[in-house]
Amino acid sequence: MSAAPEPGGRPAAVGPRGSDFVLRFRANRNAVIGALIVAAVLILALIGPWIAPHDPARVNMLAVWRAPDDTYLLGADALGRDVLSRIILGARVSLSIAVAVLAITLTVGIAMGMIAAWHGGWVDALIMRGVDIIFAFPELIFAILVASILGPGRLTVIIALSIVWWPGIARLTRALVLSLKSEMFVEAAIAAGTPVYRIMLRHFLPNIIAPLIVRASIGVGFIIMAEATLSFLGIGVQEPLPTWGGMIRDGLGQLRTDPHLALWSSLALGLTMIGFNLLGDGLRDILDPRVQDR
Numbered sequence: 001m002s003a004a005p006e007p008g009g010r011p012a013a014v015g016p017r018g019s020d021f022v023l024r025f026r027a028n029r030n031a032v033i034g035a036l037i038v039a040a041v042l043i044l045a046l047i048g049p050w051i052a053p054h055d056p057a058r059v060n061m062l063a064v065w066r067a068p069d070d071t072y073l074l075g076a077d078a079l080g081r082d083v084l085s086r087i088i089l090g091a092r093v094s095l096s097i098a099v100a101v102l103a104i105t106l107t108v109g110i111a112m113g114m115i116a117a118w119h120g121g122w123v124d125a126l127i128m129r130g131v132d133i134i135f136a137f138p139e140l141i142f143a144i145l146v147a148s149i150l151g152p153g154r155l156t157v158i159i160a161l162s163i164v165w166w167p168g169i170a171r172l173t174r175a176l177v178l179s180l181k182s183e184m185f186v187e188a189a190i191a192a193g194t195p196v197y198r199i200m201l202r203h204f205l206p207n208i209i210a211p212l213i214v215r216a217s218i219g220v221g222f223i224i225m226a227e228a229t230l231s232f233l234g235i236g237v238q239e240p241l242p243t244w245g246g247m248i249r250d251g252l253g254q255l256r257t258d259p260h261l262a263l264w265s266s267l268a269l270g271l272t273m274i275g276f277n278l279l280g281d282g283l284r285d286i287l288d289p290r291v292q293d294r
Contacts, residue, residue, distance in 0.1 A: 031282025
């Protein structure tokens with residue numbers, strides 16, 4: 001469903017506005033629950049360094065695999081490091097990577113999708129063939145391949161996940177822009193000699209932003225899971241930075257005797273993914289015009 005032009009030839013942005021959006025959001029259980037979980041994780045990541053009870057990198061050989069107690073609320077790992085502190089700082093690491101990947105993929109994906117849809121012809125074919133090549137591989141497998149080639153590290157994770165995630169944004173953007181190209185407000189802008197970049201920023205972007213927000217909010221869950229997977233395999237973020245995937249890997253060998261490390265880090269990872277997925281599903285229901293019309 002494309003946007004209808006407002007008086008003066010300017011398009012109306014897709015999706016509810018203002019109080020209508022707030023009412024729909026409050027009435028959507030998935031959106032509310034997801035937003036609460038996401039808000040809690042974001043706050044934890046922002047204030048983590050100030051509320052962590054211990055230095056997450058501090059080694060204490062007297063507390064190796066210590067069970068939860070008054071000093072170590074969620075126990076300690078193989079080096080005597082506080083599990084709670086490492087989970088809190090792990091949220092900061094995961095979300096910082098997710099923000100970086102989103103910034104890169106949205107910028108590249110939206111730009112490439114708009115260029116492909118606007119120019120068509122060989123430009124469209126070239127960009128979409130590149131997208132198809134990346135889509136030929138499972139996203140996580142391709143990310144593992146890229147990370148294996150580049151070597152472990154935070155920058156490697158950001159590059160690998162950006163490479164596998166921008167094509168989805170580009171394909172979605174292309175489809176949305178193609179649906180708008182024949183609208184009267186676009187034809188009027190072209191006839192008036194409006195520069196292409198202004199048409200894209202002023203007419204296209206406001207009308208395609210809603211589905212892109214939904215895609216991004218759901219994508220954060222995938223990015224965090226993929227980062228944890230790369231760290232679990234040893235080709236992601238390295239010590240001394242704490243990561244949930246690395247903590248799960250370190251705790252697997254002690255599941256029978258000391259399950260607390262893998263247990264709590266797995267719960268943190270799972271709850272965060274659920275939160276972003278619920279928020280994305282809720283936003284899709286709120287912002288999708290087809291749902292609004294029902």
